[in-house]
Amino acid sequence: MLNRVRSAVAHLVSSGGAPPPRPKSPDLPNSTSAPPAAPPQAPRSPPARAGSGSAAPARTVEARASFCRPTFLQLSPGGLRRADDHAGRAVQSPPDTGRRLPWSTGYAEVINSGKSRHNEDQACCEVVYVEGRRSVSGAPREPSRGQGLCFYYWGLFDGHAGGRAAEMASRLLHRHIREQLKDLVEILQDPSPPPLCLPSTPGAPGSSDSSHLVGPQSCWSSQKEVTHESLVVGAIENAFQFMDEQMARERRGHQVEGGCCALVVVYLLGKVAIIVRNGEIIPMSREFTPEAERQRLQMLGFLKPELLGGEFTHLEFPRRVQPKELGQRMLYRDQNMTGWAYKKIELEDLRFPLVCGEGKKARMMATIGVTRGLGDHNLRVCSSTLPIKPFLSSFPEVRVYDLTQYEHCPDDVLVLGTDGLWDVTSDCEVAATVDRVLSAYEPNDPSRYTALAQALVLGARGTPRDRGWRLPNNKLGSGDDISVFVIPLGGPGSYS
């Protein structure tokens, strides 16, 4: 009865780099000033009713943007006010009436207890249709032949320094994924290996068969095998980059000052690509913090010392070095070390360390506690002009879970949650709640997943007592925004 698949929040984003990774002219659509067109998005979740009204003038949209909640909540103006009330902290879920979310997904959210003006979490749940691009086959498509692709999409976005980046990502990230997948529509439906090379221009001879392109090359015994799966992973990775670049371009006009972490699930052709954090039953994600990414950050500071602006040292020390300790020997770690050793303290060791602090208090450049995410293009070190963005990566970590490999039962669920959930709830507690709530409903009752999402949000929020929100064990509940998706993996309506 234990759920076999779960997942947890979402410090989005992948490995490696530093200076904003600049894909070298992959021939990708411009999703810029004209963000990717919305048109053929086939089966959609319930139509928007509240939030950022589509006909409102630009300025109004922006002013209201911080109020907006996921459209699938179908909030009335009164509902929107209640969702924005820090005192009552009413839990919000999609209405029982009306269309359900795809796969009977459950959803619940609650605003923070006063930490920020509005709820800075955002969520998105969509079925997205991808139409192939003409240029791939090289010939104009016949409408009858062109079978597009559908993917199911769930996204949670945990904003910081304002809700704009999270709101923008919740509106647009899945469209960037769709853009990236357009090239792959035919390729993914063809069981033969992907072509290594495509013609540049529509009308050029097709190269779906790549074998003729392989010539004898010194040092290459053969070509590398590239799987369909890795093409989807690459498409998602690039979509995150384009989303981040769009935020950079539009940050002035739309005032996207803050940033956000992202946790995204994509279901396509039998596989779920998950970008994640902390779930440990089948752990599908991890946090990207200054501690977790210490070596990547230190390496970047070491190789590009100009990014440290003479203010920081790439070396780590267990505490701040004091001027009077010059010449003594202090424990340190550099980017290659997992252990500690002593070094003689020199003048430049008195600079502030790039990474400092532990656990929740760990900070990069004494400023930010997450090291991957979207946005933050304007973020600078406190009382300095030194930009922080070069150290932030917007690449996701993508993990693939093959849904067809297991026969899932209606109690197998994937739980996505923002920090608000996971800060106060252990994996085991989540598993226990899953068990308790689902067993109280008939297996084929689709409302059980929303009930579960609500129970998880309530369990993390607690109840008002002793001047705070407290859990049954009297510890403090989460004062953060809390958002939870419960995705049934074998329940009614799943990937039909």
Add this chain to the structure above:
Amino acid sequence: MLNRVRSAVAHLVSSGGAPPPRPKSPDLPNSTSAPPAAPPQAPRSPPARAGSGSAAPARTVEARASFCRPTFLQLSPGGLRRADDHAGRAVQSPPDTGRRLPWSTGYAEVINSGKSRHNEDQACCEVVYVEGRRSVSGAPREPSRGQGLCFYYWGLFDGHAGGRAAEMASRLLHRHIREQLKDLVEILQDPSPPPLCLPSTPGAPGSSDSSHLVGPQSCWSSQKEVTHESLVVGAIENAFQFMDEQMARERRGHQVEGGCCALVVVYLLGKVAIIVRNGEIIPMSREFTPEAERQRLQMLGFLKPELLGGEFTHLEFPRRVQPKELGQRMLYRDQNMTGWAYKKIELEDLRFPLVCGEGKKARMMATIGVTRGLGDHNLRVCSSTLPIKPFLSSFPEVRVYDLTQYEHCPDDVLVLGTDGLWDVTSDCEVAATVDRVLSAYEPNDPSRYTALAQALVLGARGTPRDRGWRLPNNKLGSGDDISVFVIPLGGPGSYS
């Protein structure tokens, strides 16, 4: 009865960086032209009898260096010739008579089948005594008070492009570890947390109590906790760096042109620090190949393009791009991606990729198949002057296994082997051989571990048949040098 702990070869070396990591003046002894003094190395394995005779003039030592085999084999001149015979490929083990290796460790080796002139593997097994350094306590040591530390040490070194680097590492690496540990002798024997800061000069007031140094610091809520274990890890990490730097300094005089991978086990105060590769029952190591380290290498090439010398591109392609494909779109991966995507081919994509090929054929800069190791300071790209060393890391990956956490039985062993073993032997096959051989001996018979090492070497070598060395299943045996340590974890004489 299954062995619980194992380990496998040894592409030495750690994470991260690139330009030879330069520890900033940790106050470390100069192990240079005057390599670390040998003196107080308490209980030692049997005295050297063959190999590089200690009284031979320098030139002779060098001429004979390539012949030398581990001193604990106690080879006579005739034995040395047999060990050097590619045709017979006799398996060598320490003699039954005389002192056993520490812990009754088993050892066996065999030369390659003609791949290189001599056996390029080397091995070392020692008990090393570490005397504390005066400057730590700040006061001259009283001999009676000074309790030094002992560590047990096993090392396998797999040389390439000559055996000199492996030979040098087998002679000196444990001495570098000893040098690094000298500062820690008192600290490791004191159960209180390590001091974060040490005085620079002998005679200065001791600072074993670090708490008084901690002042209120902006952004630092507290000092970081540093464990004793992480100090030992740091000492081993730095010892590898100093070993590599010594090779750089001495490469001309001693003609250390090649390089080597290293697999090292250190037993100290109840814990084993293991630097490793492929064993999967309890996997204690992994290989460092261009494929495994692709993202580190690409990142370095991306951040420091001058290291690519205009000859290479940091992007990966599934096969060589051809000039006639300019303008078409080819699959690629950059340093941040795990998936693949298409990009338009530009002129610089026609350069050779930094990382190419798959499996055994994977190469970095079209030259080398291992990406961490000691030595290789003179290595250049074929028919070019571009140096390869900046991309090679000499940092080990250190894993700690706490021997005191388990009650080991005499059949629990740690198996260390060079590529020669693991290229043709799976983990399961090794486990089966462990079972078969050990069960044929009394549990308290110390010769069982040498018998096991011999069986593993023989099983990987095979027997001459059909113009080659063949295994019972008629597949080819390993033509490489094969060296194996079998370390009993609960057997007679273990860590007494």
